[in-house]
Amino acid sequence: MVQSPLNRIVHRTVLDNGLVILFVENPAADIIACRMFIRAGTLKEPPGFSGLAHLLAAVITKGTDTLTSLEIAEKVESVGASLGADTAADYFLFSLKTVSADFPDLLDLAGQLLRNPSFPEAEVELERRLTLRSIRSQQEQPFAIAFDRLRQAMYLNHPYSFSSLGTEETVSQLTAEDLHNYHQTYFRPDNMVISLAGRLSPEEAVRLVEKSFGDWQNPPVLLPDLSLPFLTPQPQQILIEQETQQSIVILGYLAPSVRRGEAMNANPSDYAALKLLNTYLGNGLSSRLFVELREKRGLAYEVSALFPTRLEASQFAVYMGTAPENTTVAVNGLRAEVDRLCHTKLSDEELRRSKNKLLGQYALGKQTNAQLAQIFGWYEILGLGIEFDTVFIEEISAITPTLAIDAACRYLSEPYISIVGPASALSPLSLALCP
Structure with a gap:
């Protein structure tokens, strides 16, 4: 338990499977916000797979082995909640916000999506086309062009050298199997943090997370070592x-x-x-x-x-x-x-x-x-x-x-x-x- 400078008490719990839970109790409003972080992001994309994490974020909410994209959307929208995924340079993020009464069901849904996404081929193809359209749109924006070229010059073959969207060349070649392999490698409880804030007790927050994620087992293999190039300034x-x-x-x-x-x-x-x-x-x-x-x-x-x-x-x-x-x-x-x-x-x-x-x-x-x-x-x-x-x-x-x-x-x-x-x-x- 740690107290922040604004007198917020942050409760920290680690489950047996290594998953870290952070919780801040805030009874002022009947809203619970949840952020689920995975140590992944563009930093962990293999060479030649730029845009992989972004595409995974776009399709991870589009299906599981038991739920279709439409069924997932209906579960979220019927209670006025918000649920979505995004990727950043150093992590993958899954976000959830809803009223307290609906939080257990939405947390369970989030658990299904994070643990067992199906990556439907049709959804992967649709999101790949939309991503390619976004990449081409950026190529027409002067600031995006200048910043992209600057980033490439500074980072060379480092993963940071690419936009999170990837490039036309790499995104065009991404497949559902690539998404599945990336997911299987990095989406595991000992590589994850679930951070919550809202109208719950610390004990109830841990109980709910444990119910949805506590039986998730880590694979027998270790996380891969990240080998990154050493960067030295070479201004141009x-x-x-x-x-x-x-x-x-x-x-x-x-x-x-x-x-x-x-x-x-x-x-x-x-x-x-x-x-x-x-x-x-x-x-x-x-x-x-x-x-x-x-x-x-x-x-x-x-x-x-x-x-x-x-x-x-x-x-x-x-x-x-x-x-x-x-x-x-x-x-x-x-x-x-x-x-x-x-x-x-x-x-x-x-x-x-x-x-x-x-x-x-x-x-x-x-x-x-x-x-x-x-x-x-x-x-x-x-x-x-x-x-x-x-x-x-x-x-x-x-x-x-x-x-x-x-x-x-x-x-x-x-x-x-x-x-x-x-x-x-x-x-x-x-x-x-x-x-």
Whole structure:
């Protein structure tokens, strides 16, 4: 049992089969939210099978040995519940939300879907066609093109190099047997976390989960070892010609994982420092990039920064949409703002505002049952433990101007640059980009 900073008591139980149960009691509303995490996701896709986890998420709710897709939909919709699956870089997620009275039946249904999906051929074919359509649609979106090419350059043959949708080549070849093999490999109780929040007692929550999942046995084989390539920064410029109304400019930097020191020779404080710098640079209308490049200089239609939480090496990126004639100025403007982080310490006031913004948004993201179930299950499946809820706040609070500038100098020096725009905007860039 762990108490979160907002006085939420998180109960943790491990069943005999290794399945982890997390539960937060919240009697304020008659709603129970459940998040079921599997250590899978795109990170665990075999080479040449990009998009496999996404396709599995699309069809896992479409049939079991005893239920058709229509019967499943009727069971969910008849009680006004929500049930669905999704995949992320580091995990697979099955979500459920319903009123308390219907929760036992819906949890049992979720157990059937997770344990015994049938992957009907017709449903697999339909979802494969829809996925291919989505991939082709992304190939027409300038930001998606620029970000996709940037990701491929940064991650090369690492699983993170691909969109969760996969590619036309890989998705076209995926079969129901591939889905079955992936499911049999990773969907097992000792590789799973079930996180719940709502109007239940801790004892009742464990009893219900045990009823639906307690007799699930692990296969006799161990989970496969994950062999990933070692990533080293090799910055490059990627220019993609497309007749667009605006140029998309993205600067990317390899950055540490959430494991804080276990990858890229990171210092333990680097993850928190970069989270804070990401907030300072690109979070909201008061962020440095928005104020300096959009409000003061009028360069940007949109401008922001991102630093996703990843188990393996992440990426710190800043991006902008700008008028084609401003492309070169925009690239140099973005670089100057990022480079500034390594040359000019944040003032005490800048640091204070950024911390308040980041921690305030973090607190607001833990209000609903769904948010509570999500964040505690997410930390557990990443191997951070539910205590990371407290650790993260402490690490952000402890960041000093010196720690922030040290992290910036360590990671944000030489960027990968990806630009999509018309030929007239790209032609001078090879000579005009900052050294």
